[in-house]
Amino acid sequence: MMGVLPIVQPCDIETGEFSKKGSLVFHYGHASPNGNLKLYKTVVTAMANMFKERCKVNSKSEFKIDL
Numbered sequence: 001m002m003g004v005l006p007i008v009q010p011c012d013i014e015t016g017e018f019s020k021k022g023s024l025v026f027h028y029g030h031a032s033p034n035g036n037l038k039l040y041k042t043v044v045t046a047m048a049n050m051f052k053e054r055c056k057v058n059s060k061s062e063f064k065i066d067l
Helices: 037-057
Strands: 002-004 024-026
Touching (some): 002 037, 024 037
Antiparallel strands (some): 002 024
């Protein structure tokens, strides 16, 4: 699985967790990109595009990729 967690505020001080509201999760189905590189690239591109669109709507969000 691959996921995106938009962070628009600091984490909760009691739980140490970020809000999972607005997260995106995609099922890729392989343990590594080598399982199906074409599908992996397609899923990553779709996920990035969806997140970029959400960032346009919510000006507090930023688009950053951490691999």
